[in-house]
Amino acid sequence: MIRLTLILTLFASTIQADTIVTPDAFQTMSQGKTLYFNAAGQAFGTEQYFSDRRSLWRPASGTCDFGYWYPKDQQICFVYESWPEPICWIFLNRNGTYFARQSDDRDGLDEIELIASDHEPLNCPGPKTGS
Numbered sequence: 001m002i003r004l005t006l007i008l009t010l011f012a013s014t015i016q017a018d019t020i021v022t023p024d025a026f027q028t029m030s031q032g033k034t035l036y037f038n039a040a041g042q043a044f045g046t047e048q049y050f051s052d053r054r055s056l057w058r059p060a061s062g063t064c065d066f067g068y069w070y071p072k073d074q075q076i077c078f079v080y081e082s083w084p085e086p087i088c089w090i091f092l093n094r095n096g097t098y099f100a101r102q103s104d105d106r107d108g109l110d111e112i113e114l115i116a117s118d119h120e121p122l123n124c125p126g127p128k129t130g131s
Helices: 002-014 023-030
Strands: 018-020 034-039 042-049 054-059 065-072 075-080 083-094 097-102 112-118
Touching (some): 023 075, 054 075
Antiparallel strands (some): 034 112, 075 083
8 A cells, every 4th residue: 555655646746737827928028028938849930029918929930920919817829910810728747848739729739838037139131020
């Protein structure tokens, strides 16, 4: 019985616990930074966050797009110049690693992972720049 209890305790400690990142916490962790995201181990996109919840998004295979985000309950919703329909995400902290899941699974993504952040401007050639 003691052995079973020990095994169950060890198993329970390895279960991944997701904690929802509130919109206020997301603003604190993103404002003034550029965040880099992967999906299924591949580059997904990069987003630079400014004050007043403005952002500049660059998908891995696309061009830069200005937008903004707003809170909706525990979700963070984004609206972009080229895509005015809101795209909402739930951001999660899983043992110190951050993930996001689309609320409506519009792109068929299970989740994206935040792999890095820095204070560098987003490299956007042309009229849309990250500086």
